[in-house]
Amino acid sequence: MHHAPLFSGYGKEVSPAFLDDGRRITTRFAGLTLSTVFQPLFRRDGQAPPAHEALLRVVEPDGSPLAPLEAFARLNRLGHAVAFDRLCRLLHVLNFVRQSDGDGSLFLNVNGAHVLGLIAGEHGSFIGTLLTRHGLDPARVVLEIVEDRIDDLARLEAAVRGYRRRGLRIAIDDFGARHSNFDRLWMLNPDVVKLDRTLIVQATANPQARRVLPRLIEIIHELGAEVVCEGIETAEQHAIALDAGADLLQGFLLASPTDRLQRIGPV
Structure with missing residues (x-):
């Protein structure tokens, strides 16, 4: 077990220590034990996951x-939102680099509290x-x-500008939920848009929603972004996502999260 030099200065009560059992790296933060699992995203052909x-x-x-x-809510209340969010990304990068063969995206x-908690100019630092410290090409990382x-x-x-200046790619997550709107897509110009799983669920039950889904994906494609349909849990949802033109698919039907990177497509 050792302390991470990137996390000096947060006080003893939140100073993280990492445990490496030879299979995965875990850490403790404010009494909580944290670990990483990975869920693959598959391309339409279902071959080895690219991310x-x-x-x-x-x-x-x-x-x-x-x-x-x-x-995250607990640590935010304690005033550690930024430190906790950074620690989680450090943990994930350590586990990814350990297993990655130099290909594929992460x-x-x-966390939104992290974005709002930083002063201007700090984003991406x-x-x-x-x-850089762990030798991972920023182009392989999607935030x-x-x-x-x-x-x-x-x-x-x-x-978003700060992250992009450092070569990172940007994904908008849960698009279509709550108050998501296209104005923000045009403003942020993301590389990837992940559709909220409620859209694919609605498309299985509502013929109108099923007809609208391909149009939604087409508009996002016109903005230059790839589209991920997440929350794929049934064969019908999988077929609808493919028919609608999704570029990437993610969900328990295809693969469950595990502590290991998956090398092959779903059987």
Whole structure:
């Protein structure tokens, strides 16, 4: 177990230590045990996945699981939103670099509180240093931002510019949920748009939603972005996503999250 030099200065109560058991790297933060699992994203042909999304798993001191959103909310209340978000990305990068063969992309989630918690000009500074230190090409990293949870559009746009200056790609996550709108897509010009899973669920039950889905994807393609249909859990949803023109697909039907990168397509 060792302390991470990138995380000096946060105080003993949140100073992270990493444990390497030879299979995966875990860490502890404010009493919580954190680990990484990866869920692959598949192209339409279903061959070996070109990308994996890193997902957080959190365990309480008593061994019970804690939902990541609840963990982020707790650490935000304690004033550690930025430190916690950075630590999670460091953990995910360490686990990805250990397994990666030099190919494939890594999708990393960025918490909205982190975006709003940084001062102007800081966005991308930590992740840039992190990727350089661990030899990961920024072009292989896609930062997922849930844009409709961020009300300060100027700060959001500045964050995207900062990440892009460092060579990172940008994905808008959960598009189509709550208050997502095309104005933000035109403003942010993302590389990838991940459709909220409610859209594919609605398309299985509502013929009108099924007819609209290909048009939605076509508009996003015209903006120059790739489209991910996530939350694919049934063969019918898979067929609808393919028919609608999705570029990438993700969901439990294709592969569950595991602590290992998946090398082959779904059987």
